[in-house]
Amino acid sequence: MELDFLATVLLSSLSSASILLIATLGLAVVYGLMGVINLAHGEFLMVGAYSALTATQIGLPYPLAIPFAVAMTMLIGATVELLIIRKLYGRIFDTMLATWGLGMVFNQAAVLIFGTVSPGIGMPQWNFQIGDYSLAFYPIAMIFVAAVMLAFVYFLMTHTVYGMKARASIQEPQMAQAIGIDSSRVNTMTFAIGCGLAGFAGAILLPIIPATPSMGLFFAVKGFLTVVVAGPVALTGSAITALGLGGGASVTASFMTSVVGDVFFFLMTALLLWLYPLGISANWRRKL
């Protein structure tokens, strides 16, 4: 009985941490490999969610709606990089302002097109039992999705030529150019991938988090803090931070209230940034 409760708490906390990680990974890629903080990340997630929703509404099955959302957000991401981000390289605060503004535009555009309330997506509600407790299957499946997503990004960045070029470009930008890497093309690709990951997150989380124009804000804040706490080893750092902060907050919330969970999240963030101003991974010897 007690054990069942603990297992339930553990699973659902792991699931919350995974959801945070899924929503954050795109941000981590863009920050970790371009040094750009994309404050419109949450809105890209929202665009992904609406793309998937619209796709299902016009009759596409949900599994096909996800790649559609990824393609849409990658395309928009590449366009945004070419038109805006490219002109602001190395100006981190200007990029933040620009992407923040862009987020507002996306947000209002969504209000105009879709209105402020939108229908959820009809998904079968599968549940399973642990002792007396019933858990929804889909949120728990996100643990697996987060693991696969993490493995995919890690493979992409460490085992492909593009990934090597992207890492070289952020580690020593001038030397990367001097050995023949066309860094502006690499950056367009990286930003598009980051946005595509946000789109994927919006689409895959749609059955849990319905699409609303302002849904991005919730993820933007926690995702942003996760990435900053993670530091330069963006991928491993973000995974561990999401697990620690997101999971910790969720455990705290299940024993107390969700407000206490959030307080835990922000206090821990402040504490970690005080201890590790450059992020927890500043001195790690790891690739990504």
Next chain:
Amino acid sequence: MFKVTNATGGYGKTTIIRDVSLEVKAGEIVALLGRNGVGKSTLMRYATGLIRATSGYVEIDGEMAPPSPAKRARLGLGYVPQGRFVFPRMSVTENIAVAAASNGFDAKKTVEEMLEDFPLLRPKAADLAGGLSGGQQQVLALARALAIRPKILLLDEPTEGVQPSIIDEMAGVLKRINADREIAMLVAEQNLDFCLSISERAYVMEKGAIHMETDRDSLRADKELQQELLGV
């Protein structure tokens, strides 16, 4: 083969090199001498395109060099910067592979070739470059530059921070590369002995300009100039 003509440039509004012209012929090793702060590194960066030219131009292998550093690399300009600047969170293998792949060469083959040529890198192949010693990083920076199959190699203070026993070895390595691969080299140095051991000809820089052109024998004979270059 490699030519810099009337190079003028610097950082922001500060001009550091003025009207510098020099030439490296095919297969030649030329030294660029001068004390600290005379503009040797700036000239190197001008040649790679990493700083914008106020005026002047660069020719690589008889072709006018485009402004983009990446395109210059593809024309055959290799660069080993002062301070090495290897990619610290990438493995030794990846440092070489990314350079080869970015220029359309087979990454695996190039890495194997470089590990063959620089055996001291082999046991470190899977290690992150940031964890290597200064000398090892210098060798890696050289291997990375060679991976793009350059026709002209710019080396900026390759002996800086490298222990004396390895400096001798490095002179041998550079001579071998020069002979085997017919790669021309421009070497900026403060280490006079090192330069005399590898190059036939030298340019001496002073206050951002070429002060004189000389060769090995006259440099050996000119004690006064040696004193000046050694900064004593």
